[in-house]
Amino acid sequence: MILKSKLLLAATAVASLSACAMTREAAQPVIEQVATFDGAMPTGVTVAPNGRIFINFPQWGDNAPFTVAELVDGKAVPYPDAATNRPDPADPARHFISVQSVVADGADRLWVLDTAAPNFSQPQAGGAKLVAIDLSTNRVVKTIVLPPSVVLPTTYLNDVRFDLRQGAEGVAYITDSSNAGVGGIIVVDIATGHAIRRLSGHATTNPEPGFTPTIDGEVLMNRPAGGPATPFAVASDAIGLSADGRMLYYGPLSGRTLHAVPTAMLRDPAVSEEELGRAVRSMGRKGASDGIAEDDKGRVFAGDYENNAIRVFDRGTWSTLVSDPRISWPDTLSIGADGYLYFTANQLHRQPGFHGGQDLRRKPYELLRIKVSGAPVLLTAK
Numbered sequence: 001m002i003l004k005s006k007l008l009l010a011a012t013a014v015a016s017l018s019a020c021a022m023t024r025e026a027a028q029p030v031i032e033q034v035a036t037f038d039g040a041m042p043t044g045v046t047v048a049p050n051g052r053i054f055i056n057f058p059q060w061g062d063n064a065p066f067t068v069a070e071l072v073d074g075k076a077v078p079y080p081d082a083a084t085n086r087p088d089p090a091d092p093a094r095h096f097i098s099v100q101s102v103v104a105d106g107a108d109r110l111w112v113l114d115t116a117a118p119n120f121s122q123p124q125a126g127g128a129k130l131v132a133i134d135l136s137t138n139r140v141v142k143t144i145v146l147p148p149s150v151v152l153p154t155t156y157l158n159d160v161r162f163d164l165r166q167g168a169e170g171v172a173y174i175t176d177s178s179n180a181g182v183g184g185i186i187v188v189d190i191a192t193g194h195a196i197r198r199l200s201g202h203a204t205t206n207p208e209p210g211f212t213p214t215i216d217g218e219v220l221m222n223r224p225a226g227g228p229a230t231p232f233a234v235a236s237d238a239i240g241l242s243a244d245g246r247m248l249y250y251g252p253l254s255g256r257t258l259h260a261v262p263t264a265m266l267r268d269p270a271v272s273e274e275e276l277g278r279a280v281r282s283m284g285r286k287g288a289s290d291g292i293a294e295d296d297k298g299r300v301f302a303g304d305y306e307n308n309a310i311r312v313f314d315r316g317t318w319s320t321l322v323s324d325p326r327i328s329w330p331d332t333l334s335i336g337a338d339g340y341l342y343f344t345a346n347q348l349h350r351q352p353g354f355h356g357g358q359d360l361r362r363k364p365y366e367l368l369r370i371k372v373s374g375a376p377v378l379l380t381a382k
């Protein structure tokens with residue numbers, strides 16, 4: 001009887017563990033496909049408050065016919081028009097060159113962040129810029145060309161967040177994800193276009209020392225055709241803003257830690273770099289992320305490209321929200337008013353530059369979403 005009782009207890013325990021595992025698996029949000037892309041590889045996505053979805057395609061060698069698009073009936077259509085998407089060396093400020101990020105704000109505008117650095121080249125003079133498009137008219141209403149004082153020869157503008165409550169028209173925060181120089185945060189006054197560079201070369205905006213990512217069972221390194229392998233070292237990339245606008249979140253692409261810094265100190269040029277650096281604090285190990293997103297509940301969502309996952313920071317703790325092979329390099333994340341978290345899965349790590357010139361990407365690339373029941377942080381004017 002004792003033996004039978006022990007066997008029964010063991011079987012019950014195994015069944016209980018299996019049920020718990022099934023419950024955890026079932027609790028993962030369902031991944032839904034929003035759109036697919038058979039041409040150039042996308043990076044950025046943003047969902048406007050009215051539900052319109054915009055995508056961008058940087059000029060990284062795929063010869064994208066346009067670098068900014070709107071999804072119309074599931075298809076990418078050049079936005080605001082084809083002409084604006086054609087680079088013009090004689091007029092770099094009025095034409096897109098190579099766009100890395102698109103972000104919709106709370107004032108019915110789409111902001112376009114143009115690196116002016118196709119194939120990660122040195123930014124073209126007068127081409128690195130922020131462009132605002134009125135979504136009600138689909139016309140450009142503001143262009144801010146960023147000066148050489150903040151756009152260095154090694155700069156690669158990556159992502160941006162906006163707080164429209166600060167100053168006359170608001171402020172923008174931009175990450176510099178240089179893979180050849182120093183990282184940093186660029187702070188732009190939208191009304192005047194005045195820009196300052198903060199935390200330039202700081203330990204938290206530069207690649208984490210000793211960072212060695214592993215994806216698909218292989219260490220990710222730069223492996224050009226016919227050239228030596230070198231470490232994958234990319235600076236500050238992911239960026240987010242707290243629900244009250246008081247803290248800016250950021251982290252290097254080559255790293256697993258999320259950092260936070262007070263925005264009031266970032267905006268104040270009287271605050272020294274040393275003082276600003278001391279104010280930075282860690283928000284823990286989020287995993288290796290390309291993009292992050294924030295919601296009105298104070299949560300921060302982050303891609304985890306090493307583990308094909310989306311993670312969430314909630315009430316001081318990081319946890320994995322969903323993990324699936326389909327999440328092949330989650331790039332940019334965006335929360336829609338519909339309570340979904342949208343993200344691109346673009347297989348970035350399978351590009352030829354990481355595999356001796358061999359392109360291992362398998363089309364189509366995907367725009368996916370999961371239900372998170374949060375709302376976007378849209379810090380609009382007072």
